[in-house]
Amino acid sequence: MVAGWIGFALLTVLLSRSGQVLPVVIAVGTVCGLPAGAIMSLPARVLEPKTRAIGMGIFYTVFYAGSPVGSAIGGKLATSIGSASAALDFGAAVLLVCPAILWLYHRIVAGQHRPAIPSP
Incomplete structure (x- = not known):
C-alpha cells in the first residue's frame, strides 16, 4: 500500500509538470489501483462478523462523503492559486499522508x- 501511495503521489506531481501527459496518465491509472484491494480489506480486519455490515456501511459513507470534500478543497486551491496543478499537488500531499x-x-x-492479563 505504501509503495502504491508514494508512486501515485509522485506520478500525480509529475502529471502537473510533464509535457508527456498520456504516458503519465497511463502510469497513474496503473499504479493508483495497486493499493485498492489491500485498503478495502482493512475494515474487515477490525470488524467482528456481527458488526461488519454496519461498520462497512460507516466506512463507505465516510469514503463517499470525503471524496467530494477533497475535490472541493482541490478546486478551491486551484481557483485561488490560478492553476490546476494546485489540485493535483493537494492530491499528492494527501496521498503522502496515507502511510502515517x-x-x-x-x-x-x-x-x-x-491480552487483558499480561502473560508471565
Whole structure:
C-alpha cells in the first residue's frame, strides 16, 4: 500500500509538470489501483462478523462523503492559486499522508488485541 501511495503521489506531481501527459496518465491509472484491494480489506480486519455490515456501511459513507470534500478543497486551491496543478499537488500531499494514517491504524489495532492479563 505504501509503495502504491508514494508512486501515485509522485506520478500525480509529475502529471502537473510533464509535457508527456498520456504516458503519465497511463502510469497513474496503473499504479493508483495497486493499493485498492489491500485498503478495502482493512475494515474487515477490525470488524467482528456481527458488526461488519454496519461498520462497512460507516466506512463507505465516510469514503463517499470525503471524496467530494477533497475535490472541493482541490478546486478551491486551484481557483485561488490560478492553476490546476494546485489540485493535483493537494492530491499528492494527501496521498503522502496515507502511510502515517496506516501506521496509526496499525497502532490502534495492536492496542485492541492486547491480552487483558499480561502473560508471565
